[in-house]
Amino acid sequence: MNWLSWRRLRALCWKETLQIFRDPSSILIAFFMPLLMLFIFGYGINLDFSRLRIGLRMEDGGADATAFGAALRGSPWLDVRAYDSREALELALVDSQIRGYVIVPGDFSRKLKQAGATAPVQLVADGSEPNIAQFVRATVSGVWQMWQEQRAGDHGEALRREIALEPRVWFNSSAESRNFIIPGSITVIMTVIGALLTSLVVAREWERGTMEALLASPVTRAELLLSKILPYYGLGMVSLLLCVGVAHWVLQVPFRGTLLALWVVGSLFLLSVLGIGLAISTGMRNQFNAAQAALNAAFLPAVMLSGFIYEISSMPVFLRGVTRIIPARYFVSSMQTIFQAGSLWKLLLPDIFMLGCTTVVFIGLTAKLTKRRME
């Protein structure tokens, strides 16, 4: 085996490992960064809007209007603030102090009592935040519906909805966004560790001139490549375990899968992103450019195009095609399955297959780029 000598490989890996540990920033990014990100994703990012500020303007002092106002204030999802003019409401909305406002017009109580008339409640939501606007609308409608039923009940009438939708959530029964964001955010963290760190390693050797020294030695291409992959693979796997452990024991995200499934999926994904990072590094030969390229080619797609926050099926067809070459996409969906549904191999196998393909493509690309430089 003259293309691979264990002695040389071991020595190279050892050198690489020493380099990792010598610079405190790589240890920081491998262990401190995952904790910081999980902390932010776990506590800071909450898509289940818990308390949104809305404005309320009461132009009617009647008993019914007051009761409706009280119902709004009583909602655990709304933080209601009273305003004394419509202009003040508009200004607060422009300023983003409130996410929407409700106006109870002056003739509300009168029209409510009048048979055959409909008393309107005005609701204006901030359309520049579509998701929040939808939520404000749904919440205020819900409060209004309950208030209406309550009022009908007090008057001895039965005003029930003819048809009621009864939601039941599967796999994540409390429907906490944390439980699906955390497995996805691990993808972003692993991308950072895999691609950002490695994007600099080969470029650094070229910049410092140590690559030429390596080329002059009997080191083969396979050894060189493996020595860049293996230490970072080890670092990444330790980080992955740390992430999953913190997610499960500290953030209390249920973990229903097996470690075997996690290891298979995690390894393939890690190898893919290591491949991306190394390909960038080998191609650029310049740390400054490689850093920019890695942020743009690995980190941003992992956030935007992986289905971690933004649903892939809602994207236009051409973009769905683009997401197919992004390994993060397959890792996000398999992590969500492993965490929330268990090791369902029938669901995981297609992802594993695609991750295998991306691994071969990106590591192959690196190997090809390495070859051109070496011979």
Next chain:
Amino acid sequence: MKFLSRIDALVRKEFQSLFSTKSGRMLLIMPVLLQTALFPFAATLEVKNASLAVFNEDRGLASVEMMQRFAASGAFTRIVPVWSADELDQAIGTREALLAVHIPADFSKRLITAQPSPVQVILDGRRSNSSQIAFNYLQNVLDGFLKDRAATAGRVMPSEIVARNAFVPNLEYTYFILPSLVAIITTIGCLIVTALSVAREREEGTFDQLLVSPLTPAYIMAGKAVPGVTIAVVQGSFIAVAAAWGYGLPFSGSVPLLLTGLVFYGLALAGVGLFISSISENQQQAFLGVFAFMAPAVMLSGYVAPIENMPRFFQWVAICDPLSYCIPIMKGCCLKDFGFRDAWHLLWPLLAIAIVTLSAALRLFRRHIA
């Protein structure tokens, strides 16, 4: 005029090193083009093209009409009819459907006898956000259906909600995303250029040459900050122009305000970048520093989730986050008809961040030399 000519020479040198290689030029232009072209389509929390599984045990007209309304709502492009409860479970389990509706056999009968009719909806909790948004769509469609039924039956609702959306009446997602992208995409370019350029000079040893020249640390810093700010302004304006002309965003605010916002934001970023570079020994540390700043800054800026929803601690962090001021300025300019008076309370914190970070960086530079 010595001051200006010295800065001018430094800035020119900086731009030369940025644009000297082909890959350097490409990296400042291509990502911005690609991201402007792709991300507005990707970053949507709207639910489109989703599948709805339906298990209808009822044979009445009402259930058929209700299903037709669900199908016509636009959110669901595919209706998957299933014939048993097991199949319904499977449709959710294998991710074939985002939502599954189960209409019981006595649905129409209960409606006719004026009893409330329940309909079970199963949501895929693995995609809890999308499935809840889709559930809201169903609820809206159902509300319309019930209203029409009441009208046909001659019943008058005692009260109703008249809802509208301010600024963007149709809740167009791309209009929401584009102003935020102006801020987010410029962040990368500006930070990398300012943070890594000093680290690179240090690694290559050319920083010492700068130090032995007659330039003071303040000159060197200004020479590094100006290219960063320029890149932020040029990239940001490019995306804003693309938003207005390419995506048809109805730009209503003031252009001078947009540019002022970008310059202030660029200064704040340059301050952060130079601060990072002043504490880094090499490019790897500077790069990881940039990332350690950028990821939390984007996540906590209110772009992903509203700041008032975060725990107190994160709200304090968000106060120091330049992005949490820049995004509202861009959004205000693009969508809310902002003038300088509306934006002043967002502009001065940016300037304050810039002053603090720039002076901190200057102090650290001076200490390095001493």
